Amino acid sequence: MRVITQQTFGGPEVLTVVDAPDPQPLPTEVLVRVKAIGLNPIEALLRAGEVPPLLGPPPFVLGWDVSGVVEESPRTWRFRPGDEVFGMLLFPKPASAYAELVAAPALHLVRKPASLSHVEASALPVVGLTAWQGLVDLAGVGEGDRVLVHGGGGGVGHVAIQIAKARGAHVITTAGGSKREFVEGFGPDEVIDYTKVDFAEVLRDIDVVLDTIGGDTVERSLGVLRPGGHLVTATAEDDAELIARYEAAGMRFSGIAVDPDPVGLRGLVALVEQGKLRVHVQETFPFEHVAHAHRLLDRGHLRGKLVLTV
Template identity: 35%
Template sequence: MKAIVLKKFGGVENLIVEEINTPKIRDGEVLIKAKAIGINPVDCKTRKGYGAAKRLKLPIILGWDVSGEIVKVNKNSKFNVGDEVFGLINFPGEGKTYAEYVAAPGEHITVKPKNISFAEAAAIPLAALIAYQALVKEGQIQKNSRVFIQGAAGGVGHIAVQIAKNLGAYVIGTASTKNREFLLNLGIDKFIDYTKENFEDIVKNVDIVLDCVGGDVGIKSINIVKDGGKIISIPSPIDEKLSILHPKVKMPWVLVQSNKKDIEHIAELIKSEKLKVHIQKIYSFNEIGEAHTQLERGGNMGKIVIAL
């Protein structure tokens, strides 16, 4: 089979398409013929030697998001050959989804809803799971919670907007001018153009900040959170010194986890059309370098996907 292999950390030129053996499945696993692969910021970070790189050993097959058709199962599997599935594979371990065939634990996948394409299904898992696990499990979001999403038009951000709105929250979000209508159409209550406005001058008394950007953005968000509120960081942990200086604001870092019940919940939201994913662009398998470059360029509206 063809796979995209990373033998050394660095630029996109290190993502090489090679012929390798099709993986053998172990107990509890199924073999998926991939139809599409989702690309995420952690893929790019890991390629450069950061992100999940410290947990992995070269050579690496990157990728964690996949959708496709099951072509092989073990005895007692709850799935059948021919099932169309999607999921986040082995995160935070090695997912190896940048390949034509993917060995996936049955506990990390679920049946693909019929009302979405394989490309849409591949775009969803990591982004939707981290938004759900951050807002619902960690954030304990409630009806009428005031939620502020930094980077609201991005892969995680635009899904987080929908999850928060579905739960009855008041949602504020930042993005650039070009993404204003996109977010308003998703139901966002207050749009802030970060290229023209300073959110610290506009937003106050927030229950939850979901920081999908990182850096100074998360630090500045401390000034807008009410006592007892949370700043939930996605890209990286917030400096522990800030937690000491601001003891009344909780600052958890959420690392997404592959989870059967959570991905099934996401699938139900999709089936009921309460959650939709927007795809910025679909690339071919051989255009993996271009896909990484597009993602790293920033300012994307939704997700980047590879179609096989």
């Protein structure tokens, strides 16, 4: 099979396509013929060596989000050859998903609904599970809650808007001027253009804030929460000083580090099948053009997700 690997940290040009032995599934694992690979910003940071190396030093193969077809399921009852599946594999451990074949725990996969293409399915797991675990598992968002989603045009943000709406919340989101129309297409009740309006000056009595931006956005969100409100962040989960400030103000502070979750994946699938959730793919790239895709990841400010097709 072919994989995308790198021998050193660096820019997108370090990513190269090479031949490698086919992986061999262990008991409880399946071998998946990959059709599409969802790309995530953390992969660009890992490639460049800009974050603590989850995968160790190079050489390594990036990637966690895949959609494909089961080729072998030798010792698991969960899937059979020919089943179309998708999921987030092994995160944060190495899954080597930038590949034509992956061996993956069957428990980290679910059946792909017919209404999702492989491209769309591969784009959903990391962002979908981050939003689901933050809003549903941690915050318990429900009917009538006022929810603020920072960065509504991003991968996590545009999915989070839809999850919160599906659970009956009043959803407010922030987005830059050029993304306003895009974000409005996902059904928020209010969109705040952060280039013109300071959310901290116009919002109050928010039940839940979901943050994927970081920086002073997390600090300034303290002032918009109602007494006992809940801040869920994917960017500052280890900031002890910030946690102490929230707790001293009588607020809840939760950091989220996404993990494989078949229950959450099935929850996302249910929303897809009900027509309440869609994932936006900004652009797809052939497997061999992974460096072009990573250049876009490096620039940031994406609308939704980028995907490699295999």
